[in-house]
Amino acid sequence: MRILLAEDDSVLADGLTRSLRQSGYAIDCVKNGQDADTALSTQEFDLLILDLGLPKMSGLEVLRRLRARASLLPVLILTAADSVEQRVEGLDLGADDYMAKPFALSELEARVRALTRRGAGGGAAVVRHGPLVYDQVGRSAYINDQMLDLSARELGLLEVLLARTGRLVSKEQLVDHLCEWGEEVSNNAIEVYVHRLRKKIEVGGVRIATVRGLGYCLEKYSEASAAAAAAAAEVAANDARIAATAAADK
Incomplete structure (x- = not known):
C-alpha cells in the first residue's frame, strides 16, 4: 500500500x-506541511504518517484540512511533544493513532499494519476470498492452503483488488497505489503484473476480470467458477499425463 510520510527530520x-519499503510499502516523503497538504489534495494514499512539528504548516493544520475535505484516510501522528493536550487535540481533529518520539520501530510497523488493514475496510488480519487466503500481517497469500510465490x-x-472486490479499479489507480513518486511504471507493466497474478490465483477459481479500456475487477467468488477451474485443471493434468506417456513410448 502507498504511504505518505510527512517528517522534517531527515535522519528519521x-x-x-527504508524500513517500510523493506516491508513492501510504497513510501512518498515530504518535509513540510504545505507539501503534505498539496500531496493529500491531489493524490491517493492508504495511510498518512504525520509529524506535528512541521515547517510552513503545522501537522495539526494539515490534519484539519484533510478532515475538512471529508477524507477518511487513516492518520498516524508522530511527535516529540507528548502532552495530554496535544494528544487530545490530534485525536479530536481526526487522527487514528498517536506515537511519541522516541518510539520502537517494531511498534510503529505494527500500528501501520493495523491502520492499513482498517483503511482497507476491516480489522481482520486474514482476508478470505473463496480458497484464497491473504495474511495481511505476514503479507503472504495462499490458494487451497498452498502458499503462492508472489512478487x-x-x-x-x-x-488493492481484495480491498475493492467486485469494483472496477483503473490502471491509473493501480499505478497510484503501487508506485512512489519518480517511479516510471507504464500501463503495459500493470498489464504484466495482472497477467502474472491472474495465472497464480485462477487455479482456485478466483478471477480477475478485464474491462477493456477501463481497468480490472476481482470478481466475487462463486462455486461455479471454482468448479470450472477445478475441471480445467484436471483436464490439463490429464493431457500432461497423456503427453508424458506418449513421449515415454517413443
Whole structure:
C-alpha cells in the first residue's frame, strides 16, 4: 500500500522510509506541511504518517484540512511533544493513532499494519476470498492452503483488488497505489503484473476480470467458477499425463 510520510527530520525520515519499503510499502516523503497538504489534495494514499512539528504548516493544520475535505484516510501522528493536550487535540481533529518520539520501530510497523488493514475496510488480519487466503500481517497469500510465490508488486496488486472486490479499479489507480513518486511504471507493466497474478490465483477459481479500456475487477467468488477451474485443471493434468506417456513410448 502507498504511504505518505510527512517528517522534517531527515535522519528519521530516511530510516522510516527504508524500513517500510523493506516491508513492501510504497513510501512518498515530504518535509513540510504545505507539501503534505498539496500531496493529500491531489493524490491517493492508504495511510498518512504525520509529524506535528512541521515547517510552513503545522501537522495539526494539515490534519484539519484533510478532515475538512471529508477524507477518511487513516492518520498516524508522530511527535516529540507528548502532552495530554496535544494528544487530545490530534485525536479530536481526526487522527487514528498517536506515537511519541522516541518510539520502537517494531511498534510503529505494527500500528501501520493495523491502520492499513482498517483503511482497507476491516480489522481482520486474514482476508478470505473463496480458497484464497491473504495474511495481511505476514503479507503472504495462499490458494487451497498452498502458499503462492508472489512478487512485491503482485502482493500490492492483490491487496488493492481484495480491498475493492467486485469494483472496477483503473490502471491509473493501480499505478497510484503501487508506485512512489519518480517511479516510471507504464500501463503495459500493470498489464504484466495482472497477467502474472491472474495465472497464480485462477487455479482456485478466483478471477480477475478485464474491462477493456477501463481497468480490472476481482470478481466475487462463486462455486461455479471454482468448479470450472477445478475441471480445467484436471483436464490439463490429464493431457500432461497423456503427453508424458506418449513421449515415454517413443
